[in-house]
Amino acid sequence: MKNKNKYEIIIHGRGGQGAKTTAEILVQAAILKGKFVQAFPNFGPERTGAPMCAFVRISNEPIRTREPVVDPDCVLVLDETITDVIDVTKNVTDTEALIINSTKEKQELAKKLKFEGNLIPIDASGMSQEIIGENRPNTVIIGRFAFASHIVELEDVIKVFRNKYENKIGKEKTDKNIKAIEKAFRHH
Amino acid sequence: MNTKNKKIALTGGYAVGEAMRQINPDVVAMYPITPQTPIIEYFAKQKANGKVKTEVVTVESEHSAMSACIGSSASGARTLTASSSQGIMYMFEVLPVASSMRLPILMAVSNRAISGPINIHGDHSDAMAMRDTGWIQIFAENTQEAYDNTIIGMKLAEKALLPLATNMDGFFVSHSVENLELLEDEEVKGFIGEYSPKQSLFDFDNPKTFGPVALQNSYFEFRKQIQDAMLKTSKMFEEVAEEFEKISKRKYGFVEEYRTEDAGKVIVAMGSVCGTIKETVDRLRDEGKNVGLLKIRLFRPFPYKQVAKALKGVQDIIVMDRNLAFGTKQVLASEIEHATGKKVQSVVYGLGGRDVFEKQIEELFLEEKSPEYLM
Structure with a gap:
């Protein structure tokens, strides 16, 4: 029996695409609403370009388990080519969501993945390239997730992103990333 | 900003680094190369940003890191x-020198596998290797405990002179982001107090020799004194934990008994597997199974005493x-058999960072x- 108070996410990507950062932004946004959280990557060697994933738990109660997420409520895929090597739909039921960075149409992708649940393709690479000028699929995916799930609030995600990055990448680039998050939130 | 008991989320490494910033030690000796941890990365940043007065000594090896710690601690820092x-x-060579010289050095360890084969992921091989070197060892389940143990540990080491x-x-704790409550800087400062070593090389009015032949x-007597000091530490641990509870409202015992009272x-x-076990215990308890965790x-x-008491009425004991x-x-299995006088089932698990699933814990309880070997 699943703990209904616990929302679990798996984020698939390749090393360097920001799966771990995505996980951190989501949990930092969730704690602003007083949630209990846990975020950790699958601990392998960190190699740029190699498939990796990160796990997120958000709950109204303290989180104690350390097992990797096995039965996610939502899966985020930052790189469509991951689906050729990893079964990203594992344990995702018909009522659960899979948000994927892809230019493909929903039907085509659903057939390819043999997935009958809530499939949400979004051209995250294209949108980030257009708005930020860089391929940063994770910001777009975060925005789309905030809209689709209601697990984190858009304003909290933006606040966390600004706090975390403004000093590092400057105001202009931070604003652009936030624009990408907002646009993805409204893109549906 | 009201930061009283502020709730934030940090990795275990950063949480320990934050505790170290609050302790603001005189000296931190570090070898900042793999297999180092995020603790040192975080602390070095605090130093660079002027948040601590600590003298940071970057050395050329871990052997030198501990040697520098020994010199520094012997001089009263x-x-x-x-x-x-x-x-x-x-x-390793210098670990027992620190205990023999009765130096209250604190070392934050992120427990990882040892070579070979090469693997730097989470297990207890490093801690078990140093278990007979005269160091006090405390284990944390999560980031909150890792943070708290750093503060408790500093005070306990200085009290016990070990x-x-x-x-x-x-990784399971050191690299996982989790909620925790931090103490105020002033609370930590007040709790650990000013450090005034009873013995130091820099006490020129009372010159002393440290680390003689x-x-x-006399060697036997020196070794026996480490044992005496170690055995006295239990009582001190209790006192320090009680004091810590006053400022943190978090109660820490020698052991934590989780639903063991009527457990069969x-x-x-x-360590961290205890969280996974607690989750499984709750689920099985809901199904009417009388299981628990120590x-x-x-x-x-x-x-030994606390373990024996906790497991007194328990029929089946599995030690991981x-x-x-x-x-x-x-x-651990040997320790528990010794403490209880009962035969236990011994299970080796999670070597080299291998994940442990609730399903496996459930099977341990039910079979x-x-x-x-839980491979």
Whole structure:
């Protein structure tokens, strides 16, 4: 029996695409609403370009388990080519969501993945390239997730992103990333 | 900003680094190369940003890191370091020198596998290797405990005049972001107090020798004194934990008994796996199974009395070791058999960072016989 108070996410990507950062932004946004959280990557060697994933738990109660997420409520895929090597739909039921960075149409992708649940393709690479000028699929995916799930609030995600990055990448680039998050939130 | 008991989310590594910033030690000696931990990365940043007055000594090896700690602590400075895995293996030669010289050095350890084969992921091999070196050892289940143990550990080490290692599972705790409550800087400062060493090389009015030769006529006595000091540490741990509870409202015992009161079957374990076990215990309890967990927090000195009391009425005991002792019974399993006088089922699990799933814990509880290796 699943703990209904616990929302679990798996984020698939390749090393360097920001799966771990995505996980951190989501949990930092969730704690602003007083949630209990846990975020950790699958601990392998960190190699740029190699498939990796990160796990997120958000709950109204303290989180104690350390097992990797096995039965996610939502899966985020930052790189469509991951689906050729990893079964990203594992344990995702018909009522659960899979948000994927892809230019493909929903039907085509659903057939390819043999997935009958809530499939949400979004051209995250294209949108980030257009708005930020860089391929940063994770910001777009975060925005789309905030809209689709209601697990984190858009304003909290933006606040966390600004706090975390403004000093590092400057105001202009931070604003652009936030624009990408907002646009993805409204893109549906 | 009201920061009283502020709730934030940090990795275990950063949480320990934050505790170190609040302790603001005189000296931190570090070897900042793999297998180092995020603790040192975080602390070095605090130093660079002028948040601590600490003298940071970057050295050329872990052996030198511990040697620098020994020199620094002998001169009367409050001294810390952090290490793990091969780092601890490399500093091994000087670990018992620290305890023999009765130096209250605190080392934050992210427990990881040791070579070979090469692996830097989470298990208890490093901590178990140093278990007989005269260091006090405390284990944490999560980031909150890792943070708290750092502060408790500093005070306890200085009270006991023994070096102390705080242990948290490498990666599973050190690299996982979790909620925790931090104390105020002033609270930490007040709790650990000013450090005034009873003995120091810099006490020029009372010159002393540290680390002399001790031959057949006195070596034995010196070693016995470490043992005496270690055994006295239990009482001190209790006192320090009580004081800590006053400022934090968090109560820490030698062990944590989780739903053991009427349990027929109990798993005994240390570290982060205890969270996974608690989750499983709750689920099985809902199904009417009388199972529980005994978590060991203080590992050295080992709390035999408290363990015996906690497991008194328990029929089936399973002991999980995240370390493989070759050619002998497993470390924790032996301790528990010794403490209880009962035969236990011994299970080795999670070596080299291998994940442990609730389903496996459930099987341990439900099957009559446990596998020797949870592979």
